Amino acid sequence: MASAATPKYNSRSLENDSIRRSSRDGFTRDLCEEIPRLPGETRITDKEVIYICPFNGPIKGRVYITNYRLYLRSFETDSGALLDIPLGVIARVEKMGGASSRGENSYGLDITCKDMRNLRFALKQEGHSRRDIFEVLTKYAFPRSHGLPLFAFLNEEKFPENGWMVYNPIEEYRRQGLPNDQWRVSFVNKRFEMCETYPSILVVPYHSTDDDLRKVATFRSRNRIPATGGGYESDDVYHNAEIFFLDIHNIHVMRESLRKLKDIVYPNVEESHWLSSLESTHWLEHVKFVLTGAIQVADKVASGRSSVLVHCSDGWDRTAQLTSLAMLMLDSYYRTITGFEVLIQKEWISFGHKFASRIGHGEKNYADTDRSPIFLQFMDCVWQMSKQFPTAFEFNEQFLITILDNLYSCRFGTFLFNSEYAREKEKVMMKTLSLWSMINSDKGKYTNPFYTKELNRALYPVASMRHLELWVNYYIRWNTRMRQQQPDPVEQRYMELLALRDEYVKRLEEMKMTNSAKLTSPSASSSAPSQMMPHVQTHF
């Protein structure tokens, strides 16, 4: 009886199995070209190159460029793709060496990526061989600088779920018990005429009229009125308000910190004095400040029964980080997959975090001072929380990494543009797919098996440097030495055990049924139970 379950339980070591996570879901493979393509993806060019792999040395292969990705296949091994990177990940393409450069592999292209890696391709020096590929790459990696549409507008994928339906402002406010006798819904910004960086539906204090709001708007930086969701308030004017400052640095400091982090982890990890080098990047320290700030906000809201107004200079960077993290701490709904999607949709996308400026989707201007890893830093904080409370989040690490990968990929419309106003103008919801469509159509992949649903429990992470860790599986994932480590065999094992338990429970139920059936028939009642007992026991 147990034979069906036993092999699952014992047959193989998960830890040494190579777990190949396929990234090709939903891709069609064209047999002639033999490169995976999404519906709507078209091949532009291909070229023989030498990929200068920082871990395994030069590898000869062929690089394929489509309007969505860069794909590299090695001539030497037939193990599929060596590289398969959405062009949206590329921050910068540069020419390396000149026609007269000497030395092996000294002529080619250097590619800087937004996701903590760089790529180097060497090409043959004869006949300006890199000119075409440089031009194609520049054009399709930075379509917005070349008058071309982002790939999200060409993507023809189909998903069973529609991620655009995930967030409905009215519904979400209703879930929070709004409107009520203190707060009301306002359509004052319906056509974005009051504030372009705010959503069309807002919740505001009950007694403030739309006229009041318009007046307030002219006083706030970029007309961003306080809603549930620059300069600082003078105490005399704002009665009953307590002001506290959170010591968080500006977006330029964050960008610089991440650059330093990349320097010590890519391509090679700074081995001697690793921890001191990590410290000198200050990345974890910044994460700590953001978490500390969010804890203070959450604590004020939870303990003081007071409301908190959070803002920074423009109200779309720090503010989004702090409010969304505080909400994650206070409301268990946001720790579910859907809840987290709503949280991002509401506090980040809807309330006008300038994704286009911070990420630079399809823009060639990599040195733009508007770029900053604000959202990445938020996701790092979420990851830190999920490390400290491994059973509190419905989603797993793969979910967070997938979101970050698609923050850059331009495959979905979710993170495109700076405000709801701009998205409406570009008809993003009509013309592109939502990242949540893909994720919600394959939820099992992003589910944390350890999740135990607990309602109304506030989670306060410990924002001490002693308890913060570097998110190695994200920042150092390109290092092949790290990849030998298995992603998370515990998850798989746990799911197997859960399945096993379900099976046993089911079987026990069946036995109970048989048992009671036999008991009701008088002929079997005396012998059946005693025979069944050892039968059950042998399997454990």
Added chain:
Amino acid sequence: MEFSELIRTGRAEALLLPGPGQSTVRGTLCITSHHLLLSAGHGSPSDLWLLLHNVDAVEKRVAGNSGTITLKCKDLQVLQLEIEGLGETLDIASSIEALSSLESVTTSYPFFFRPQSLRLGDAEDLYPPDHFYQQVALETDAWRLSTVNRDFQVCASYPPALVVPRGIGDEVLARSAHFRQGGRFPVLSYYHSTNGTVMLRSSQPLQGANRRRCAEDEELLRAALALGGQRGLVLDTRSAQAVKQARITGGGTEAKAAYPGWKRLHRPLERGRPLQDSFVRLVEACTDPSLSMDRWLSRLDGCRWLTHVKEALTTACLVAQGMDREGVCFLVHGAEGTDATLLVTSLAQLILDPKCRTMHGFQSLLEREWIQAGHPFQQRCAHSAYAQGRPKHEAPTFLLFLDCVWQLSRQFPLSLEFGEGMLLALFEHAYASPFGTFLCNSEKERYLCEVKTKTHSLWSSLNQSKERQRFCNPIYSPNPLALWPSVEPQSLQLWAGKVSFPVPLPALSIGSALTGFLPTPNSRPFPPMDSST
């Protein structure tokens, strides 16, 4: 000796201040010969029972008519007691100081501890002297069990029975022992059954400045190599420079010319004083509440503890890889062969041999490669990280081993049958325990003190089904392959379970979720059906 002479005050009213993960207890404090008891009365579950031997340092502070005693324990917990009465405070502090520093083994608590659930001597058959040999004999008859050391005459720190090449007689062993520091001649530590390579361990040869040789010692290693393969490597856990130094004082290493087939490799591992200092600095850094947090990582770096973890694991991997992938035989030793040597040989076995990763196999490994192999637990664990004054022989080698095992368990969460709790328990018991398992420095001393007949074994306690379940890894899944850990610095982590940070993490772990309901080999998830229905 009467314990009562040392107890100046047996009783006082006291308050235990809450520390990380502790709750406040107010009640009567009693000092007995081996324990400090703080009871709120009526056997309350929050009662504090502290083995006085666990106390590493006592700090007292008096103000007015009361005082505070801070007890810093060997297992790294820190207890703060507020005591009523000035005289009581001073008397209790000095009683604790006196009782906790008693060195006599036979009056220590394990000789008085008589739990109802255990019988004395019931661990006798658990790991009999020939246990290891019987396992090797299943694979090959090239090795034999020698009792040349049956009365501890040949080597004071070795057990009575040892596994040696079959063709080597006891008289050769005795000669070889003369040529090795402390008499620790090369013996079999591990037989790798997949390819027949072997790992031996010993102490350094007494080569001296005039490069002495010993024909019997050479014969022994020649025979071992002939059984295990063609190529041998002497892994010296000291630097070449340290070996040169050792030669001046009569030590040394195997000369190439004298041992054909054996090559030499130096992998210096920290031991003794520097290792103890590193441990002390680590605990200081972890418990320093005033440490500016933007300096935490560099401070942690500066302790070098994780560097020691990395070096130990790297060396063990090197040995394991050499045996498994390249068919090389190893002889591992440093100077005495009782510290870094055992660290390397035991870790290499854990990496290579799935049998060592079970609950029973791990206990067997500890018994054979640490306890019977003569790691001087009493000296090394006399004090932990808090004790004042110059350390004598203290060194946290065993803790370093446990830390390395913890790193393995993190990287291979399914492959070890025991969980983190087991490693923490071993750490605590090595420093202060009601059981006799980690008492003394060698089998000889244990024999003289009659440890095995007069104290209980930790193993019998751990193997009771209730304990066993507590220390099991609920997601264990036997893994027949070698475990190759990553030793990159970003793959190694501080084992936080070992130190209590000023701000502990909230308790909500996967472990607690897992142990809740999962079937473990020993327990049935469902009660047997009631036959009366």
